[in-house]
Amino acid sequence: MTIPQDPQLCIDLHCHSTASDGALHPADLVERAAGRGVTHLALTDHDTIDGLEEAQAAASRLGVRLVPGVELSCIWKSRTIHIVGLDFDPSNELFLKAMETQKSNRWARARQIADRLSKLGVTDLLGCATEFSAGDVPGRPHFAQALVAAGVVSNQAQAFKRHLGAGKPGDVKAFWPELEEVVSWISAAGGIAVLAHPRKYQMTATKLRQLTGDFRRAGGRALEVSTSGQSSGDLGFLAELCRREGMLASQGSDFHFPGAPWCELGRIMKMPDGLEPVWHYFKAPVGVPEPV
Secondary structure: OOOOOOOOOOEEOOEOOOOOOOOOOHHHHHHHHHHOOOOEEEEOOEOOOOOHHHHHHHHHHHOOEEEEEEEEEEEEOOEEEEEEEEOOOOOOHHHHHHHHHHHHHHHHHHHHHHHHOHHHOOOOHHHHHHHHOOOOOOOHHHHHHHHHHOOOOOOHHHHHHHHHOOOOOOOOOOOOOEHHHHHHHHHHOOOEEEEOOHHHHOOOHHHHHHHHHHHHHOOOOEEEEEEOOOOHHHHHHHHHHHHHHOOEEEEEOOEOOOOOHHHOOOOOOOOOOOOOEHHHHOOOOOOOOOOO
16 A cells, blocks of 8 residues: 555645544654654644644654644534545634634533433543543543443443444434535635545445535535545545546545554555645645646
8 A cells, every 4th residue: 555646755634643532642643654654744633723733843853744634523414524624724713713613512522422321330431531532522432441441341342332332322413513614614724625534424326426516516625535444446436536526636544543554644545546636736735746
């Protein structure tokens, strides 16, 4: 598995740190990326940019170019969809207010998860989960860790199977804004909105084409064509969808924690030829071919 376009570039535009639901602190994540040859990295924590400052300090020290990034949750036709924002201005006032709104939504969801799981008898489950999230808003993985620590379950997989997975009491849907609003936040901050991991929504091809069309009409500019956990068939389908909709192509490992070789920083399937990479359209373009 290789990063496409230029053998001197290794570009990973989707990963997570402890600022959301990742296992590594931002500086440690950048160090791991550098050790695996990543030259350009976007830290895309869920609904927060709190890790960017620490990541940027590490990136400057290690010679990695850090691209401002975030992964925002939104609603499309009653489904939760994730939009990656890239190369935006992290000091944009509207964008910062939007991040506060998203954080409030996440805290409301965390409190509801804790309330629903109160029957399990874990003392201060929300506080314990928050410790595992290093003080940030805990997500379901952190609640799973808390349940393991309390002896309710033996491992995190069991926690999801019994209490946190789809249809279980801890599977709480947050009240996210609509897709159009989230795309507008990214655009207003001068960034590029990317539809994240389209095949992970388990939609039919027809439904996914409809989502992509609505996303493009809302101002979305790119599809995440290559990401972890995809088959070659997924890759080909998304490449064709990208061409058909006239969109830019993005890629990213969606790295969350070490020890998962199928989801490692910089380990991304080669994008098919004939796609226009999103990084060619950054404010400081990356790897743009010289005119012939």
